[in-house]
Amino acid sequence: MSQDGSPVPLAWREGVVAGDTAQYIFTSGTTGLPKAAVISHARWLMAGDSMQLLWEITQDDCFYCFLPLYHGAASMSLTATAMAAGARIVVRRKFSRSEFWRDIRAHGITF
Numbered sequence: 001m002s003q004d005g006s007p008v009p010l011a012w013r014e015g016v017v018a019g020d021t022a023q024y025i026f027t028s029g030t031t032g033l034p035k036a037a038v039i040s041h042a043r044w045l046m047a048g049d050s051m052q053l054l055w056e057i058t059q060d061d062c063f064y065c066f067l068p069l070y071h072g073a074a075s076m077s078l079t080a081t082a083m084a085a086g087a088r089i090v091v092r093r094k095f096s097r098s099e100f101w102r103d104i105r106a107h108g109i110t111f
Contacts, residue, residue: 018042025072039076048080057111059086064109066095087111 022044024036051057063082067074069091082089090107092099103109 016041018045023075025076026070044076044080045084047076048082048084051077051081052084055081055111057081057085057087061085061087061110062108063087063089063111064092064103064107065089066092 019040019042021038022041023039025039026034026036028034061082063078065074065078067078069075069079079089081087088107090103090109092103096103
């Protein structure tokens with residue numbers, strides 16, 4: 001599925017402020033029970049903006065995601081960075097060693 005680039009309806013964002021919770025990322029629970037780390041909209045956006053600038057990501061880039069979207073690297077780092085740059089994301093259900101390079105070529109993956 002592809003996004004057409006049209007503006008997000010204002011009603012979707014009505015009442016949302018930077019400090020509101022955007023997502024929860026759960027720890028692995030290696031030192032006890034898993035715990036939720038609260039990620040605000042501001043923190044999520046800052047992560048994306050920072051990485052986009054650091055790595056010089058542009059809208060011509062394409063990310064390859066084979067992690068579950070609830071994983072911190074996928075839900076925060078990858079998606080926030082791609083969205084900050086207007087870049088594409090290709091999501092694969094699970095990692096495939098045999099299909100990796102075919103996927104890279106077929107989708108023009110740069111990250």
